[in-house]
Each structure stands twice: as C-alpha cells, then as structure tokens.
Amino acid sequence: MTRRSTLFGALVVLVTAAMTAYALSAIAEDDRRTSRATAAETTSLAQIEKGPRILFRHTGTDADYGHVGAVALDDPGGARAVTDLSCDRVYAQARSISCLATERGVVSRYRATDLAISEPGEAWQEVGGADLPGMPSRTRISPDGRLVSSTVFVNGDSYMVSGFSTRTVIRRIDGKSYGDLEKFTLVIDGRRVAPVDRNIWGITFAEDDRTFYATVATGGRTHLARGDLEARRLTTIADRVECPSLSPDGTRIAFKEADEDGTRWTPAVLDLATGRRTVLAGETHSVDDQIEWLDDDTVLYGLARDGEAVSDVWALDTSASATPRVLVPEASSPAVLR
Amino acid sequence: MYLSLSDRPTTTKSAEPQPHGGRVSRTVVTLGIVSLLTDISSESVSAILPLYLTAVVGLSPVAYGLIDGLYQGVSSLVRIAAGWAADRTDRPQPVALAGYAMSAVARLGLIFAGGFGTISAAISLDRVGKGVRTAPRDAMIAASSDPARLGRSFGVHRALDTIGATLGPLLAFVILWRIADGYDTVLVVSLGFAVLGVATMAFFVPFRTGAVRRVALRRERREPRVRVRWRSVLTPGLTRVTGVSGALALLTVGDGFVYLALLETGGFAAQWFPVLYVGTNLAYLALAVPMGRLADRVGRARVLVLGHLPLAAAYLCAASGSGALWTTCAAVLLLGVFYAATDGTLAAVAGQLVPATVRSTGIATAQTATAIARLLAATGFGLLWYAVGPQVAMLLVCAVLVAAIPVGFAVLRRGSLAEPAEVRP
Numbered sequence: 001m002t003r004r005s006t007l008f009g010a011l012v013v014l015v016t017a018a019m020t021a022y023a024l025s026a027i028a029e030d031d032r033r034t035s036r037a038t039a040a041e042t043t044s045l046a047q048i049e050k051g052p053r054i055l056f057r058h059t060g061t062d063a064d065y066g067h068v069g070a071v072a073l074d075d076p077g078g079a080r081a082v083t084d085l086s087c088d089r090v091y092a093q094a095r096s097i098s099c100l101a102t103e104r105g106v107v108s109r110y111r112a113t114d115l116a117i118s119e120p121g122e123a124w125q126e127v128g129g130a131d132l133p134g135m136p137s138r139t140r141i142s143p144d145g146r147l148v149s150s151t152v153f154v155n156g157d158s159y160m161v162s163g164f165s166t167r168t169v170i171r172r173i174d175g176k177s178y179g180d181l182e183k184f185t186l187v188i189d190g191r192r193v194a195p196v197d198r199n200i201w202g203i204t205f206a207e208d209d210r211t212f213y214a215t216v217a218t219g220g221r222t223h224l225a226r227g228d229l230e231a232r233r234l235t236t237i238a239d240r241v242e243c244p245s246l247s248p249d250g251t252r253i254a255f256k257e258a259d260e261d262g263t264r265w266t267p268a269v270l271d272l273a274t275g276r277r278t279v280l281a282g283e284t285h286s287v288d289d290q291i292e293w294l295d296d297d298t299v300l301y302g303l304a305r306d307g308e309a310v311s312d313v314w315a316l317d318t319s320a321s322a323t324p325r326v327l328v329p330e331a332s333s334p335a336v337l338r
Numbered sequence: 339m340y341l342s343l344s345d346r347p348t349t350t351k352s353a354e355p356q357p358h359g360g361r362v363s364r365t366v367v368t369l370g371i372v373s374l375l376t377d378i379s380s381e382s383v384s385a386i387l388p389l390y391l392t393a394v395v396g397l398s399p400v401a402y403g404l405i406d407g408l409y410q411g412v413s414s415l416v417r418i419a420a421g422w423a424a425d426r427t428d429r430p431q432p433v434a435l436a437g438y439a440m441s442a443v444a445r446l447g448l449i450f451a452g453g454f455g456t457i458s459a460a461i462s463l464d465r466v467g468k469g470v471r472t473a474p475r476d477a478m479i480a481a482s483s484d485p486a487r488l489g490r491s492f493g494v495h496r497a498l499d500t501i502g503a504t505l506g507p508l509l510a511f512v513i514l515w516r517i518a519d520g521y522d523t524v525l526v527v528s529l530g531f532a533v534l535g536v537a538t539m540a541f542f543v544p545f546r547t548g549a550v551r552r553v554a555l556r557r558e559r560r561e562p563r564v565r566v567r568w569r570s571v572l573t574p575g576l577t578r579v580t581g582v583s584g585a586l587a588l589l590t591v592g593d594g595f596v597y598l599a600l601l602e603t604g605g606f607a608a609q610w611f612p613v614l615y616v617g618t619n620l621a622y623l624a625l626a627v628p629m630g631r632l633a634d635r636v637g638r639a640r641v642l643v644l645g646h647l648p649l650a651a652a653y654l655c656a657a658s659g660s661g662a663l664w665t666t667c668a669a670v671l672l673l674g675v676f677y678a679a680t681d682g683t684l685a686a687v688a689g690q691l692v693p694a695t696v697r698s699t700g701i702a703t704a705q706t707a708t709a710i711a712r713l714l715a716a717t718g719f720g721l722l723w724y725a726v727g728p729q730v731a732m733l734l735v736c737a738v739l740v741a742a743i744p745v746g747f748a749v750l751r752r753g754s755l756a757e758p759a760e761v762r763p
Binding site: 005011012018019022034065104194195197261263309 | 389454511513514516517518519520522523526527533537538720723724
C-alpha cells in the first residue's frame with residue numbers, strides 16, 4: 001500500500017467516525033428529548049375548555065413538542081392541557097380546529113386536517129382535510145368555523161424560476177374547495193391585471209363568510225387585498241401589508257411590516273376606515289408570524305428564542321409605544337377561543 | 339529544450355497511460371467518484387435547505403427567494419472565468435480542486451451561519467465552487483479518455499454523479515426521519531462527504547491531469563502561461579455547437595414546468611412532486627452510459643441534437659391532458675432520456691472542437707450559453723403559460739422544438755462535424 005493510500009484511508013476512517021459520532025449523539029439527544037415529560041404544569045383539556053382559552057402549538061423541547069395545547073385565557077402562564085394532535089401550524093375557532101402538519105418520510109408529505117365538535121367539552125373529531133402541495137405556513141378559520149384557509153410554500157415551483165412561491169387555498173370545512181387564490185381575478189390599484197409572478201398568502205376572514213383579506217405580492221411589492229369569495233376577486237386596498245389579521249370588531253388589520261430588505265418585520269396595525277398605520281416599534285425582534293388578536297387592543301404572536309427551537313407567545317398593546325411581554329411560554333401559533 | 343505551444347490538439351493528453359480496449363480511464367472513474375461524493379453532500383443540503391432556512395433559521399420565504407436566486411445565478415457567471423484560468427495555467431486539476439474545496443468550506447460556513455448575510459455568503463461560495471470546478475473537470479475527463487470513446491466516458495461520469503444526486507436527498511430524509519430536528523446532523527454529514535470528495539480529488543487525481551504541454555515547459559520562465567485567445571476558443575465548430583445547443587436550450591423550459599403541467603391535468607397528486615425528480619434522475623443514471631456509447635457510435639453532435647426529441651415527447655405527454663398515470667411516468671422517463679443524451683454529450687462535443695490548450699474555456703463557453711438560455715426559457719415560458727394556459731403553451735413549445743431539431747441538425751452537418759472521426763486530430 002502506498003503512503004498516499006494509507007493517508008487517504010486514515011482520512012476516510014476519521015471523517016466517517018466523526019460523522020457517525022455526531023449522528024449518534026444527535027440520536028441520543030433526540031431520544032432524551034422525546035422521552036422527557038413536559039416541564040410545564042399540566043391539566044386536562046376538559047378543565048381548560050370550561051371557559052375562554054388560548055389554543056397553541058406547544059414548543060417545549062420534550063415528548064410533547066409540536067403538540068396542540070391550551071391554557072385558560074385568564075391564566076395564560078398557568079397550567080396547560082396538551083393533546084396528542086401534532087401540527088406545524090394550528091388555528092381554531094370555538095368549534096373547529098385546522099391543523100397543518102408534515103408527515104416526514106423519504107418523501108415528506110404535508111396534510112391539512114380539520115377537526116370539529118358540536119358542543120365544547122366533547123371529543124374533537126376529524127371531519128375533513130386535504131393534502132397540501134408544500135411546507136405549511138399559515139392557516140385560519142372563519143369566525144363561524146365554516147371556512148378554512150391554508151398557505152404553503154411550494155418547493156417544486158422554485159426549482160424552475162428563482163424565488164419562492166406560495167399556494168393559498170380556501171376550503172369549506174364540509175369539503176368544497178374554492179381552489180387556488182392565484183386563479184381569482186386580481187385588481188391592483190383599480191386595474192385588472194394577471195401578473196405571472198403573483199403570490200398570495202396569509203388569509204384572514206370577516207364575519208360574513210364571503211369577505212376576506214390577504215397579502216398579494218407581485219413585481220417586488222406587497223399589497224393588502226380585500227377578497228370576495230363569491231365573485232372570486234381580489235382587490236388591493238393598501239401597500240406593504242403582510243399576513244393580515246382582522247380585529248374582533250372588524251375595524252382594524254394587524255399585520256407584519258417588512259423593512260427595506262424584506263428580511264425583518266415589525267408588527268403594525270392599520271385602521272381600515274381611516275387608513276392610519278401604527279407601527280408597533282416597541283417590539284424590536286423580527287416578527288414572522290400571522291398576528292392574532294387577544295382583544296380589540298392587544299395582539300399576540302409567536303417568537304422563537306435566540307438560536308433555539310423553543311418559541312413563546314408574546315402579547316403587545318396596539319399603542320405605538322407599548323412594550324411586549326411573554327403571555328404563554330413555550331408556545332407558538334396562538335388562537336384565542338371565547 | 340522541448341517546446342510545443344502549437345494550437346494543434348494533442349493526441350496523448352496526460353502522463354497517464356491511455357486505457358486500452360473497453361475500459362474507461364481510471365481518472366474518469368475517480369472524477370466520477372469525486373462528483374458522487376460531492377453530490378451526496380450538496381444535494382442532501384439542497385433537499386433540506388428550504389425547510390432549514392424557514393423553519394430553523396427563521397428566514398422568511400421572501401429572504402429564501404433571494405437566496406434561491408443567488409443559488410441559480412452565480413454558478414454560470416464564474417464558469418467561463420474558471421475555464422479560462424484552467425487553460426491559462428494549463429492545470430485544470432488545481433482549479434477544479436479549488437472549486438471542490440470552496441464548496442466544502444461553504445458547508446462548514448453553513449453549519450455556523452446564523453443570519454441572512456452569512457447564509458447567503460455560504461450558499462454563494464458553494465455555487466461559485468460549482469461554477470469553478472465544472473469546466474476544468476470536464477476538460478480532464480476529455481483529456482483522460484480515448485477520443486473514440488469520449489461519449490461513454492462522460493456517460494460513466496454523469497451516471498456516478500447522478501447516483502450521488504439521488505443518494506443525497508435520501509440520506510437527508512433518513513436523518514430527518516430518525517432525528518426530528520436533525521438539520522445540524524445533515525449539515526455535518528454533508529460536510530463529511532464534501533471533505534471526502536476533496537480528498538479523493540487531491541489524493542487520486544494527479545496534479546497534471548489534463549495538462550497539455552510537456553513538463554519541460556515549466557523550466558521556461560519567460561512565458562510560463564498560455565495566452566487564451568477568444569479567437570482560438572471560438573472555432574467555427576464550437577461556435578456552431580454553442581449556437582445550436584443554446585438555441586435548443588431556449589426551447590428547454592425545465593422539468594418544473596413539465597411536472598406542473600402534469601399536476602394541472604391531474605396526472606399525479608401534489609405531494610408526489612419530489613418523487614418525479616427522483617424518477618428523472620434514475621432514468622438519467624441508467625441511460626447515461628448507453629447514450630454515451632450510442633453517441634460514440636453514431637456521432638455525438640447527432641445525439642446531442644436528436645436528444646431533444648424525447649424532450650419534445652415529454653412536452654407532448656404534459657400537454658395531452660389525459661390525466662393518466664402513464665403519461666406522467668412517460669414524461670418523467672423521457673426527461674431522463676433527454677438529460678442522458680445531451681448533458682455529457684455537450685461537454686464531449688465542445689471539448690473536441692477546440693484546441694486542447696483552451697479546452698476548459700471551450701467547454702465552459704458551450705455550457706454557460708446553454709445554462710443562460712435555459713434560464714431565459716424558463717422565464718419566457720412562465721409568461722406564455724399565463725397567457726395561453728399550460729396545454730397550449732406546452733404544445734407550442736413542442737411544435738417549435740420539433741421544427742428546430744432538423745434545422746440544428748442541418749447546421750451541425752454543414753460543418754461536417756457530425757462524425758466523431760472527423761474531429762479526431
């Protein structure tokens with residue numbers, strides 16, 4: 001054997017040993033994590049469902065990571081109920097839950113599952129769902145629980161043209177789909193257009209089961225659009241609004257506002273009647289979430305801890321100078337249920 | 339002193355003994371293994387990158403889009419420069435090695451990168467590395483092969499390369515399946531394979547592989563470098579092949595659109611999207627060697643042009659709108675046939691049409707023109723898609739492509755380079 005081959009052989013052994021050692025320690029750490037009981041105080045779901053509550057995705061690094069949890073609205077930092085339902089994104093109204101999940105495999109599959117109950121306190125039943133064409137991003141349910149929306153990132157699209165692509169669909173929970181929103185008529189600044197590069201994401205529903213709001217992006221600009229489900233039309237009404245969220249009284253839109261690079265977001269609120277924008281600059285972290293309303297003047301969003309898989313749900317008053325506080329630790333995807 | 343700076347292509351390319359009879363040169367197989375290891379490394383990361391960036395690093399898809407743009411664009415820009423550097427120094431091996439090393443360093447960078455800036459820097463470095471190594475590597479394959487069996491040599495290399503590209507994502511998903519948030523593990527394993535690729539190259543591909551001039555030349559201090567002139571690169575043959583390949587590439591709209599058209603007509607369910615790429619890869623790797631042999635027998639330029647017929651057939655499958663499963667399978671396989679017939683063949687043809695002293699630059703020129711034309715095709719087809727709908731758009735491109743193939747055929751034939759024997763020195 002030549003010296004060269006010996007050296008190479010030694011290198012192969014070294015590199016293989018290093019890779020294996022790293023993988024084995026990662027597997028051991030993963031096993032430790034998934035067998036650890038949750039550190040948070042727990043209670044039963046029936047107990048929590050007796051009153052108003054916040055549903056969320058539990059993010060503690062333990063056996064329940066990624067599972068849907070709930071806390072009482074009047075004690076959000078207190079005992080939580082954790083379910084077996086595992087989701088990447090979750091949203092809920094009083095009688096419906098939408099859960100977007102990744103089924104990992106050699107080919108990862110993505111699935112939207114709808115759950116429903118007829119009375120609070122009953123066991124949640126799977127009532128519908130759909131396969132998703134990509135990685136879950138956003139989901140919302142209309143106030144009456146009949147309509148569900150999902151936004152996913154489609155990796156296949158970005159293979160051919162540089163840039164990311166989203167696909168947003170609105171379905172009735174009983175099965176009928178309104179299809180891909182990119183196929184809706186699009187009116188930007190009063191003109192009917194059909195740009196190739198349009199992307200639509202982040203739906204929020206109004207009370208009437210017909211009106212909704214969404215982000216429409218094309219030509220490097222993002223717009224807030226008002227949608228009409230019956231007319232299958234989207235009409236832009238404001239600029240630089242991403243992931244809108246309609247306030248419970250229907251007068252304001254909470255959203256994330258991008259900086260110039262489009263890589264950092266600050267929560268903000270838009271008054272629909274006056275067009276007045278309030279940037280909630282008290283939050284200095286970049287917020288990449290679809291905001292939820294706790295009440296008519298407080299918003300909620302998930303925020304990852306620095307360099308960790310754990311995120312927390314923060315609450316922020318909608319006045320410009322307010323400072324945020326952690327409302328539900330070890331949680332993301334908050335939904336307020338009354 | 340022995341000095342030969344003539345532009346005449348040389349028959350004996352390297353210090354390595356020429357393989358006799360049916361064997362593919364050891365250097366070609368070694369380069370194939372280097373590509374296999376490197377592709378395991380790069381494709382395992384590519385497979386998890388969208389998930390990793392958005393789910394773990396917390397970049398938004400908008401930022402990911404910017405990164406993806408870098409990913410696609412950077413590579414073709416540096417390719418010609420690297421080809422030029424390889425020819426100028428007459429040492430393709432160290433230039434290619436530098437390219438592989440850059441990608442390995444980029445993997446290391448990705449492990450420690452935390453923000454948008456560092457990640458895009460790491461990904462650009464990886465793509466620059468890919469751009470740097472491609473043409474010098476193909477020049478080494480050309481130099482280490484029996485000119486009569488060039489197509490098969492490239493076939494062997496591309497088959498090994500594609501095995502790596504198929505194993506990479508598989509490895510990534512096995513890791514993520516076992517370790518829920520095992521992105522770090524994927525990155526570390528990817529770095530390991532990149533290091534093994536670089537080491538294989540450094541240890542087993544001799545420094546002078548692909549060098550054209552004699553060793554004695556190194557003593558001549560006055561003119562140690564070759565002047566790479568565009569005049570000698572752009573031979574009538576290379577210009578014609580680059581033109582034809584580039585023109586046909588303008589009608590190559592990309593697998594993504596073919597798959598999307600099949601998706602539109604209900605040929606398969608959306609979640610099987612990634613499987614289609616695997617199917618095309620498998621067809622490619624199975625057919626790379628037979629196609630290379632065929633090219634050696636009937637003429638490489640001929641196979642390069644006629645290789646676009648399966649592409650046209652794939653368009654037809656996508657446009658048929660039958661929604662039948664077999665049209666999807668057929669389209670996936672036909673795309674594999676197209677790549678097997680054209681990818682390695684282009685490098686083989688281009689490398690033989692320029693003097694050996696500017697081979698890397700010649701190959702880089704043909705590849706860059708083709709890559710840029712394909713990017714344009716994807717953008718243009720996107721517009722057509724929305725204007726007339728997927729089916730009509732596919733049929734239109736299919737018709738133009740079928741009409742263009744005989745034209746391309748005639749252009750290459752007029753230059754009488756269809757027969758490999760005639761480009762032999």
